[in-house]
Each structure stands twice: as C-alpha cells, then as structure tokens.
Amino acid sequence: MYTLEEVKIAYYKLKNYVYYDNTELLLREKLIEFETDTKKDDSNLFSWIISKPYSSSNDFKNIFDTKQNTIEQNLEIKFAKLLDEINSNNLKSEYFYYLFSQIRVDFFPKKIKSTENPLDKNFISNVKCKENYEVEKVNPFINAPLEFHIISIMWIIRSGYKFDAELLDQCKGNRLLLNKERTDLIQNSSLFKPYYSQYQSWRDDSVSVAQELLKNKKNALFINLDIKNYFNSTNLNFDKYFPKDDFVNNILRMLHKIYTHKIISEYDIIDKKNNNLNESFLLPIGLLSSYIIANHYLNDLDKIIIKKIKPAYYGRYVDDILIVISDPKESIEQIEKYNGYKINHINYLKTENKEEQNLEKIKLSKIEKYIIENLDPIFQIIVNGKERKIKIDQYENLYCQQEKTLMYYFDFNESDIVIDKLKQELNYRSSEFxxxxxxxxxxxxxxxxxxxxxxxxxxxxxxxxxxxxxxxxxxxxxxxxxxxxxxxxxxxxxxxxxxxxxxxxxxxxxxxxxxxxxxxxxxxxxxxxxxxxxxxxxxxxxxxxxxxxxxxxxxxxxxxxxxxxxxxxxxxxxxxxxxxxxxxxxxxxxxxxxxxxxxxxxxxxxxxxxxxxxxxxxxxxxxxxxxxxHQYISIPLLNYTKESYDGKISLINYNVNLEKYNIDEDLLKNSPRSVKFWEYTISKLITDINCQEYKKENSKISICDFTSENENHFLDQSFERFKIANRNHKPNYLFEDKIDNYRDKFYKIGDTNNNLTNISVNSKKQDKLLKPKISVANTKVNSKNVLDGLRQKTNVTNLRYQNLVDFLKSTRKNKSDIVIFPEYFIPLELLSSLVRYSVKNESLVISGLEHITINNRAYNFVATILPVNINGYKDATIVFRLKNHYAPIEEELIIGNHIQIPNPKVQRYHIFNWKNIYFSVFYCFELTNILHRSLLKAKIDLLVAVEYNKDVNYFSNLVESVSRDLHCYVAQVNSSDYGDTRITQPTKTYNKDIIKVKGGENNVTLTGTIEIDKLREFQRKKYNITKNDKSFKALPPDFDIEEVLKRINNK
The missing domain is CATH 1.25.40 (Serine Threonine Protein Phosphatase 5, Tetratricopeptide repeat)
Structure with missing residues (x-):
C-alpha cells in the first residue's frame, strides 16, 4: 500500500525538477494544467473546467474566482484520488483507462535535411529562408498525463534509487541525490544532482587527466563516443525493473508497452525485427524513471571498461562516453605502417553478412585502428557493405555514431598548447553564465x-x-x-x-x-x-x-x-x-x-x-x-504576493508600488522551489513597513527588531515564513527544535540589554577568521539618487548597476572577506544582487540602503548581510537596522519634501559574531553619541561606520578617537566626493591608517587586512607586559578583560 505522503513527496519532487528545467516546456505546461485545470482542448477552450478524470467530484473550486484561492485544496483532492486508484490495483478502472488513452508522442526536429548541391560547395550564402524544410530526423518525447510522471517518481522513491546506488561514480548524468549510505533519497524536494556541476565534472576532469599525463611524459589518447539513438535502442527486460508484485510497477509496465508500441508499430521509428514487444520495452524520453534505468542499463559496460581497458580516465554522461588512455598501444608512426600488418587487424573486423564481404580489401581509418588496438572487443568495428559501425559488445542494438566519434592523440614530446587551449576554453565556458x-x-x-x-x-x-x-x-x-x-x-x-x-x-x-x-x-x-x-x-x-x-x-x-x-x-x-x-x-x-x-x-x-x-x-x-x-523577478518574493496571483502587476518592473506588497500564504505553501532565508528577510522588511500604524506624527515604531506585542524578533518572524514555504522542500525534522535547532544555523540571538542585542551567525569555533581582508568602496553617492529615492523614483540605470558590478568583481578578485559600502549606496531594488554576491562568495557585506519611502515615511536602513554555509547549503541572514539619529541636514531634506521621519522605539545597536569576528555597525551621526558608542567598549574587534557626511575633519578626529577609546579597528566608508574612507587601528599616528583615501572621481575598491588575533592577544595582557609593545596603543581605563576572553573563546 502507498501513502498520501508518498504521493505528495513525489509530486513536489516533480514540481521542483520541472521548475529548474530549462527546456522541457511541454512538461511544465502539463504541470500547470494539472494544478489549474486549464488544458487547451476542445472541452476547455474558453473557460475553467475540472479535468476529465476528476469531473465526478463536486469539491473542486474555480481558482480563477478571486474569492476561492484554492489550488492547494484542489491538489489534495487529486492526490487522494490518485492514491485510491493506485491502492485499488485495477488497471482497467475508468480512471486509468482514461489516463492510458491520453498517452501520445511528441516529435521534435533533430536534423533538417540539407538542400545544398555538392557541386556548390564553394558557394557560401547567408540566406536561410526556404520554401520548405524537410526534417530528416526527429526526437520522440513521451506526452503523458502528469499522473504518470508522479507515479514514475513514486517508483524512484520505492525502487529506482536502488539502481542508482549500484552505479559507479564514473556515471555522471542524471544521478540521484542519495544519502551518504546510498540507502535512500535525501529528504528534500530535489531529485537529481545539479546538471551544471555533474556535466562540468564529466567534461573538465577528462581534460585535466590528459594534461597530467603529458606533464608526466606519457602520451595521451582522448576518445569521445556517442551512442546512437540510445533511448530507442534499448532492449530492457520488464521483470528486472518493474516486477509484477507492485501495482506501481504494473502501471509503468503498461505505460512502456503503449509507448513502445507507438514507437515501433504506429510510427515505425525503429526496426521492428530487433525488438520483442512482449518481453522488452523502450525508454520514453521525458519520463524521469527512464533516466535512472538508462544509467543502470549501461552499468555493466562501465564496469568492464574500467576493469579491462584500465583507462586513465573514464566518464559517461548518459549516452556520451569520454575515455583517456595513457600510452595507447599504437603511436602515429606505427599507424602509418598498418598496410604491412593488414591481416592482423582485419581479423578483428566483424560483418553482418560475412559471405558478401571481402575484408582483405578494407582500409581502416586511424580511428578504427585505434579502436581495434585499444578498445576491442568491448567496442567492435562492424562492416556492412560501405557502411562502418562501432558496435558495443553484449548490447544487441547499441552502436556508437561514427560521425560523432572523435579522437585526440597527444604526444608528450610535442607541443601541448592545444590541450592547454582546450582547458582555457572550458574554464571560460564555465564562467560565462x-x-x-x-x-x-x-x-x-x-x-x-x-x-x-x-x-x-x-x-x-x-x-x-x-x-x-x-x-x-x-x-x-x-x-x-x-x-x-x-x-x-x-x-x-x-x-x-x-x-x-x-x-x-x-x-x-x-x-x-x-x-x-x-x-x-x-x-x-x-x-x-x-x-x-x-x-x-x-x-x-x-x-x-x-x-x-x-x-x-x-x-x-x-x-x-x-x-x-x-x-x-x-x-x-x-x-x-x-x-x-x-x-x-x-x-x-x-x-x-x-x-x-x-x-x-x-x-x-x-x-x-x-x-x-x-x-x-x-x-x-x-x-x-x-x-x-523567478530569477528575473525585480523584487524578492514579488511573485508570491496577492497582486501577482491576480495578475495585476508586472514582475519585472522596479517601480512597483510597495504599499501593495502583500504576501499570499497559499503561494508560499505551494512554492515550486526552496526559498532562501535572505529572501524572506527582505520580504518581511517590506511587509513590516506596510503594516506600520502611526497614531500621530513622529510616533515611534518597532521595526526589524523585537515586537512590542510578544517580543518575537524580526528574524524569528522571517524564519516562520521561511518554514512555511519550505515545508515541501526540506525535511520536517529540520524545523523541530527538540531534534536539531535548524534556526541556530542561520542566526542565534543572544543577550539583549537596553540598546544592545547580540547576534551570532556562522560562529562555530572551528570557523574562525582572524585575519580578514576588508574591502571598502571609494565611490560617489549621487545626491540626485538620494533625492529620487526619497521621492519613490529610484534610479536603477545601467551606469549605477555597472558601478556595483565593477566593485564586486574587484572584491571577488581580491578574495575579500568583508565588503563595505557607504550610506545610501544601494537601492532596495538592487539589494538582491548584493546578497547573491555575498552568498556565492561567502563574504560579509555591509551597506547603507537608499531611503525606502512608503506611506509618506522615509526609512533609512543599514543592511548587514551575513552569509551562512550549512553543510554545503548556502544562504544568508540579513539584519536591517533603522537609523537611530538623523543628522540635521538629512532631517531638513526629508521634512522639506513633506515626508515624515520614522523613529525607532528602542535605539538599537547590534554586536555581531560572524566567524569569530565581533563587530558593530554605526551611522556617522550615531558616533557622536558618546553613551551609545561606549556600550561597545571591550566587546568588539571592529566598528563599521557607514557615512554620507561633508564634515570630514570632525568625523576624522572622531573615528581616530573611537578607535583608541574602544581599542578596536574602525572601517569608515564615506562618499568619495567627501572622502576620508579608511581602515584605522588603535596605534601610533604614523601607522594608524591601514587604508585611507581622500576621495576622487574614480570608483575604486581598497583592500586591507586586520589582525584580530594580534589585537586580542595585546588586550588580554596587563600594561606591565605591553608597555614596551608598540603594536597598539595602551588600553583605556576599565577595559573589561572578561569581554576580551569571551571574544577569544568565541562565546
């Protein structure tokens, strides 16, 4: 018996696969039709109607009626119906009779016949339009109801993964995500290992091995073989993959019989004589179970190649084979002498009609000779008249495509520039997207x-x-x-x-x-x-x-x-x-x-x-x-809003009215993908701003902080939304605190005293980063951009975006650990680009946001983006903080534009612990509050000051004073037209600035390294030991050694 949970797991694995797929659009359409009941057929051309297998139920709701937002409810009914039919064990039921009758085959053009005259080979034209195009070859894809795709994944969950577990690591394509013991699928919505990493490994590793052979003064033979028409040339046994003791297997047996019959008899695509419809079946392209079976069908071939040929490298990507042989048996010179040894090699030839062949007169190509010398009998040369085939031994219908068989012979005594160039080309391709x-x-x-x-x-x-x-x-x-x-x-x-x-x-x-x-x-x-x-x-x-x-x-x-x-x-x-x-x-x-x-x-x-x-x-x-x-959506989770569901807004427009940004809980629950935590923090920021109520002008608010009602923190609320959307994509146990506090891997809120909150992210004791490279951006914050952002006319031009790209490329090249931008630097519309950089490169990023003006109130936030890596899963925690103290000139700008200033109920500051770096972030004017900055004394290694400030002299002196008073590093980042961007340390004047720039018109990134371990070591000692140590200035009075030890011990 199968369970409802298995049906749901299979469905969401299918949906996740379809979401990320870039080419199978017709399968995507099938899934859309299944969820929305909007199939384009004669019964449903102009209106919504329940699809036929479920038409007897009266419980379905019209999802296009805005009062009945019930995709999830309709899916539950379909899941229950599918489960009942599976557990009924009746292939002849009305339900399955209808589904089997809907199986079709789609045909995509594979090759268009050339109309060029051989006599015109030297005539080149750019004219592509013709009266007609004769298709020479087609690719058949199964067109089956989505229920069969769900069932195929149920088979993978119950049985198919066992076949994948038997595969060698050299099999790269369409590999399932299994647990470490290879005894089950991993518990999330992903099904296969990522295509890009698997394909890149298969391709690049072969070239790397060949390069290594040449360096070790060994010749290398690089062989690429492609199996011809693989999925339609298999001769698979039903009982091996679909034994009759399971009803899901019986469903799939029937599906394969119908498909095989259509391919062989109805459409006459392949030769009937080589296929027994009663005992074997073909593999339908487009059915996910086919990819598992296709891999396993060649598992014996993989094993025998490795065992018998012993290649320096072997890899197979579905039907595409790469082999690298060290010191192949025949060199170029020996091949030229083959005429004298003809009979020896002819003996290896096979023929489909031996009586009609005069093998003595056959001349072999270099590729054929290399195959005979190095790959026979696993790969055999078959002669049939003028036609030559490369036959795979022990596989009745499998041949390699002669025209796609490539060999590259590299002699270590010759130039290896070709293979070096190939490696460079592959690296270039890998970085192009x-x-x-x-x-x-x-x-x-x-x-x-x-x-x-x-x-x-x-x-x-x-x-x-x-x-x-x-x-x-x-x-x-x-x-x-x-x-x-x-x-x-x-x-x-x-x-x-x-x-x-x-x-x-x-x-x-x-x-x-x-x-x-x-x-x-x-x-x-x-x-x-x-x-x-x-x-x-x-x-x-x-x-x-x-x-x-x-x-x-x-x-x-x-x-x-x-x-x-x-x-x-x-x-x-x-x-x-x-x-x-x-x-x-x-x-x-x-x-x-x-x-x-x-x-x-x-x-x-x-x-x-x-x-x-x-x-x-x-x-x-x-x-x-x-x-x-989703990757094209302008604002994170904009497509999860009620306005998106109703089709009322453009999802690529940056001038979205954020006042109408309302998250739809049903879209979250039915999400096709696992949504990142950082996306929820941005989404929660927008929704929280929209929800702010002001009883009177200048009233104080609690935002991106603890709520006054139940004292839940902004991050906790974001995490709850994160849990809702990922319930179908991550195992439930992750969110059960009793077993493993998954939340703590993203952030941990520690002590909160008055104005100070401690937040730890990525702070494992083994993940210490005590000599971080800090990059600061020397860039001009355009005053017009500030004004436009204030007035809800955000400037997101190519120039502004390009400046961001240039900075991030520079920091990536410098391998920066921390990247800091000035106040007002980035609009909310570009923040996601900054976060993606942070996540991918695991770099801490701090930036001031342009004003977010909603409901006639201008919010000035600083964003601290803290990347996390949880067992290979990359994400980020974003902490937003509303400005506590506005400079007089900023207040005048905001109020002068008839806009109100939101003031925080609690003037909050954070002490972050990221990779054992204790730091805090201040705005420039906040530094003038002596009481507030004194809260950090002895508690931080680094103070970050984001600024947009003309009073350079005053704040220059202030930064130097803060560095000495708090005895910490200070990274100050100001707009370049004002200057004084710097990284300062509490040392003597002559070397206090690790970096300092007065300004300038060019956008540049400056990078410096701070030595946290050295600073802490100095701080833990008394003056009698450090008085002769000129590394740093003496500690200020009442410097708490206990706080120093907490930082050292990462507590």
Missing amino acids: KDLPDNNENLGEFDKNALYLNYTDSDGKIRTLKDYKENRFGLTVYLTNKILGASKHKKSVSDSEINSFLKIFNGQNTIEFYKLWEKIFTYLLVNDKPSEYIDFYFQCIQEINKIQFKNTKIKSNRVKNTLINYLDSAHELALSLNLNFIDSDTEIKRSFEFKSNSIESNLIEFFFNRITRSNSIWALRYRKSNMMR
Whole structure:
C-alpha cells in the first residue's frame, strides 16, 4: 500500500525538477494544467473546467474566482484520488483507462535535411529562408498525463534509487541525490544532482587527466563516443525493473508497452525485427524513471571498461562516453605502417553478412585502428557493405555514431598548447553564465558570439572562408546575460542590436534553435520590445508551417503540432512576467489580435491550439501556480504576493508600488522551489513597513527588531515564513527544535540589554577568521539618487548597476572577506544582487540602503548581510537596522519634501559574531553619541561606520578617537566626493591608517587586512607586559578583560 505522503513527496519532487528545467516546456505546461485545470482542448477552450478524470467530484473550486484561492485544496483532492486508484490495483478502472488513452508522442526536429548541391560547395550564402524544410530526423518525447510522471517518481522513491546506488561514480548524468549510505533519497524536494556541476565534472576532469599525463611524459589518447539513438535502442527486460508484485510497477509496465508500441508499430521509428514487444520495452524520453534505468542499463559496460581497458580516465554522461588512455598501444608512426600488418587487424573486423564481404580489401581509418588496438572487443568495428559501425559488445542494438566519434592523440614530446587551449576554453565556458552580468563585457560582443567562421587557412582572408555556422552556445550566453542584466536595471538594448540579433533567428534557424524561443521572448519582453516580440512569434509560426516529413508514418502535422505547442508554451511562460506587455500599446494589441485571428482561421494546427492572449486564463495560470522564471523577478518574493496571483502587476518592473506588497500564504505553501532565508528577510522588511500604524506624527515604531506585542524578533518572524514555504522542500525534522535547532544555523540571538542585542551567525569555533581582508568602496553617492529615492523614483540605470558590478568583481578578485559600502549606496531594488554576491562568495557585506519611502515615511536602513554555509547549503541572514539619529541636514531634506521621519522605539545597536569576528555597525551621526558608542567598549574587534557626511575633519578626529577609546579597528566608508574612507587601528599616528583615501572621481575598491588575533592577544595582557609593545596603543581605563576572553573563546 502507498501513502498520501508518498504521493505528495513525489509530486513536489516533480514540481521542483520541472521548475529548474530549462527546456522541457511541454512538461511544465502539463504541470500547470494539472494544478489549474486549464488544458487547451476542445472541452476547455474558453473557460475553467475540472479535468476529465476528476469531473465526478463536486469539491473542486474555480481558482480563477478571486474569492476561492484554492489550488492547494484542489491538489489534495487529486492526490487522494490518485492514491485510491493506485491502492485499488485495477488497471482497467475508468480512471486509468482514461489516463492510458491520453498517452501520445511528441516529435521534435533533430536534423533538417540539407538542400545544398555538392557541386556548390564553394558557394557560401547567408540566406536561410526556404520554401520548405524537410526534417530528416526527429526526437520522440513521451506526452503523458502528469499522473504518470508522479507515479514514475513514486517508483524512484520505492525502487529506482536502488539502481542508482549500484552505479559507479564514473556515471555522471542524471544521478540521484542519495544519502551518504546510498540507502535512500535525501529528504528534500530535489531529485537529481545539479546538471551544471555533474556535466562540468564529466567534461573538465577528462581534460585535466590528459594534461597530467603529458606533464608526466606519457602520451595521451582522448576518445569521445556517442551512442546512437540510445533511448530507442534499448532492449530492457520488464521483470528486472518493474516486477509484477507492485501495482506501481504494473502501471509503468503498461505505460512502456503503449509507448513502445507507438514507437515501433504506429510510427515505425525503429526496426521492428530487433525488438520483442512482449518481453522488452523502450525508454520514453521525458519520463524521469527512464533516466535512472538508462544509467543502470549501461552499468555493466562501465564496469568492464574500467576493469579491462584500465583507462586513465573514464566518464559517461548518459549516452556520451569520454575515455583517456595513457600510452595507447599504437603511436602515429606505427599507424602509418598498418598496410604491412593488414591481416592482423582485419581479423578483428566483424560483418553482418560475412559471405558478401571481402575484408582483405578494407582500409581502416586511424580511428578504427585505434579502436581495434585499444578498445576491442568491448567496442567492435562492424562492416556492412560501405557502411562502418562501432558496435558495443553484449548490447544487441547499441552502436556508437561514427560521425560523432572523435579522437585526440597527444604526444608528450610535442607541443601541448592545444590541450592547454582546450582547458582555457572550458574554464571560460564555465564562467560565462554570470551571477553578475557585466554590460561592459557583453555590449558589442553579439556579432563576435553569434557565429563560428571556418577558414581553410589561418590567415583569415575572405578567400579562405570555407563556411560559417551559428554559435548555439554563444547565442545562449548572450541571451542569458542580456536578460539577467536587463532584469537588474532599466537599460534597453538599442534597436540596431535587436535587429541584428533577430536576423540570426530567421528561416531555418528559427526551427533549429527552437529551444531558445523562450529566452528570445523573454529578452524582448524585459527590454520592452513588444512589436519585435509579436513579429518573432508569427515568424516562428510561418516557418513551422513549412516543415515537411516524408517517407515515414509520422505525418508532418505531428512535428508541426509539437513545435506550435512548444512555441505557445514559450510565449506563455515569458508573458507571465508581465501580462500587460502586449496590451499596453493599443496598436500593437490590435496587430496581435488581427494576426492571431488570421492564423487560427487559416491553419488547421490552430483549430484546437488557440494562441494565448494576455487577458486569457491561460496567461494567468503561470501566476496561479507560480511557475514563471523567478530569477528575473525585480523584487524578492514579488511573485508570491496577492497582486501577482491576480495578475495585476508586472514582475519585472522596479517601480512597483510597495504599499501593495502583500504576501499570499497559499503561494508560499505551494512554492515550486526552496526559498532562501535572505529572501524572506527582505520580504518581511517590506511587509513590516506596510503594516506600520502611526497614531500621530513622529510616533515611534518597532521595526526589524523585537515586537512590542510578544517580543518575537524580526528574524524569528522571517524564519516562520521561511518554514512555511519550505515545508515541501526540506525535511520536517529540520524545523523541530527538540531534534536539531535548524534556526541556530542561520542566526542565534543572544543577550539583549537596553540598546544592545547580540547576534551570532556562522560562529562555530572551528570557523574562525582572524585575519580578514576588508574591502571598502571609494565611490560617489549621487545626491540626485538620494533625492529620487526619497521621492519613490529610484534610479536603477545601467551606469549605477555597472558601478556595483565593477566593485564586486574587484572584491571577488581580491578574495575579500568583508565588503563595505557607504550610506545610501544601494537601492532596495538592487539589494538582491548584493546578497547573491555575498552568498556565492561567502563574504560579509555591509551597506547603507537608499531611503525606502512608503506611506509618506522615509526609512533609512543599514543592511548587514551575513552569509551562512550549512553543510554545503548556502544562504544568508540579513539584519536591517533603522537609523537611530538623523543628522540635521538629512532631517531638513526629508521634512522639506513633506515626508515624515520614522523613529525607532528602542535605539538599537547590534554586536555581531560572524566567524569569530565581533563587530558593530554605526551611522556617522550615531558616533557622536558618546553613551551609545561606549556600550561597545571591550566587546568588539571592529566598528563599521557607514557615512554620507561633508564634515570630514570632525568625523576624522572622531573615528581616530573611537578607535583608541574602544581599542578596536574602525572601517569608515564615506562618499568619495567627501572622502576620508579608511581602515584605522588603535596605534601610533604614523601607522594608524591601514587604508585611507581622500576621495576622487574614480570608483575604486581598497583592500586591507586586520589582525584580530594580534589585537586580542595585546588586550588580554596587563600594561606591565605591553608597555614596551608598540603594536597598539595602551588600553583605556576599565577595559573589561572578561569581554576580551569571551571574544577569544568565541562565546
């Protein structure tokens, strides 16, 4: 018997997988349909209706009725129904009969037939448009109801993980996340190890091994083999993977039988004679259980290669094999002598029709000879007339693709510059998808990244240009970085750049690059190009309609329908970021409607595949299920608000009215991903500001602090919201304090006395950082930006964003542990970029925020971003603090703009303990309060002062005095037009400044190192010992040694 909990776990693992997937848009649409009951078929073209297997229930609610926000309630009913049907053990039930009848196969174009005449090989043209495109090869994907995808993961949870546990580490692709003992899946919503790290390891490690061989004066043979049509060439035994003793197995047996029948008989994709429908099955691409079985099917091959060949490196990524052999058996010189030993190698050849073959006359290529000498009999050369095949021994239908088999032979006596260059290229590719897209690097590089130019000579002359090819990777990099860049600031690309880009995606390229459609739509949407958006959409339809597929049972319409559905899913997913994108311009809206109506009337493919309009329920359904691309959202968790759920706001607009930022609890509960704690702290800040009530002007408030009602801290309240959204993504025991206080791993609130609160983050005794490198930003805080932020007109231009990127690139290069920016430096809209940097690089970041003006009150916060690493899980705790003392000139600016100043009920300061660094953060004017700064005496190693202050002389003297009085390091960061940014220590005048800069126009990052352990060692000694020690000034009177020992002992 299965349980409801297993169904839910399987579903949320599926949803998490689909959310992070970038290419399987039709599976994403299946999930959206399952959650929202908005399938595009003849029964549901214009309104919401419960899907057929559940139509007998009266308990479902219309989620598009704003009074009935009940996606979770509807899911519970479906989960219960699915569980009942599974536990009924009846494959012939009406429920399963309907689901099995809905199994289809989608066909994506894999290769378009070339129409070039061999006689015209020296004729090169950039014309891509043709009258028609004949598809030569297709990739079949299973199109099955989502219930089967849930069931496939239930199989993985119960049985499939055991097959993964048997795999070797050399198998890299689609590996499950198992516990250390490999006895179960880990308890969270993730299913597979991250693609990018697994693929990068598989690829880069092979090159590193080859490099190491050459350094050790050994020759290296690098072999790349690709198994042909792997998923449709398997011959798998049902009983091995799906024994009949479990009903889930029986469901999957039936599903595979139906799919295999369609592939072999209905569509005639592969040879029938090599497949027994009664005893074996094929693997449906797109079903997650297939990826586990596909790995295990080749497990014996992995073992025998390692055992028999003993390669220096072996790795397999699904059906792609990399082998590095040390000192291969034959050298280049010996290969040239093969004619004299022909018979010896011919004996190794195999033939499918030996009587008709004269093997003595066969000449072998260098690749074939190397395979015979180094890989036979595991890989065998099969001869069939003029055709050569690379057969995998013991696997009936598995062959390697001859045209994709590559070998690289490196002699250690020769130059190794090629492999060094390859390594550099791989490192470059690994870093191209940046967390901080740099417009200075990417602007103007589109033409460079768009094409490969293939020359016959190295001089690069026109007469030596042999051919050119669009660079898929370069285009992907360009799109990704442009989208991320545009989503972080208000810059639009130029019309000329847009036009140059779209010309690439014309004609045949439109079809061949179909996987980039969503990125292209998003690129045009975030850059506010609605006219180009709809032109590209209908251009895609025109090109799809030219597809032909001959000499097969697969009709052209099958491929066309697949691509049209994929196109509309890409359009719908991009449009979900801004539902008003097309409708905002009356002329463009009219043009879109006219073209849509014309297409739907004239193309049969659109009879039941209506084009998604922005005002339809289909466009809104991505908002309901929250399955849009969250990385493009302008404000953290904006897509979790009620306004987003109702489709009322743009999710990429920085000029969002934060007064209408209201978190929807149901969206939190049904989150498709694990949400970071730092996102909740920012979200809680916004909601808390909105909730502030003022009984009278200048009344005092409690915000980002302890609440007056129940004394819960701001961080505790944020953590409660964090728990709600992660209930389906993290194991429940993490949030049970009795077992393991998970909260303490993010932060721990210690003693709170009057104005002082102690907060520990990442403060394990073994995680000491006693010589941190501190980077301070010497940058001008633009007074216009300050005024615009105060007036709710935040300036998020390309220049401002680029300044941030430049600073962070510099601190990353310097490997800074602590990064500090001045007061007013960063607007709330860019704060998430700063936090992501902090999390990824595990650097402490401190910055003043631009005023947040809500309900006519201007809030001045300083943000302390404290990164955490919990067993490899990276996150951050953000502590916001409202300014305690406003300088007179700031008060005049705020009040003079008819805005009120919010004053804290308790004038709070924090003592942080991060990696055993005890520090506190003050604003400049707060330093003038002698009583407040005296609270820190002997308790801190570092005082951080964020400033925007003209009175440089006064505060310069004050900082030096504070450094001596508190006997600590002081990092002061001011706007560069005022200057005096510095890191000061309590020493004699001649060496008191580790860093000091007067100012200047250039934005620069200055880095210095402080020696905390040395300072503490000095402080723990009495004057009679330190009087001759000139490292630091003498301790001030009444300096508490107990506080010093607490810091030393990390208490």
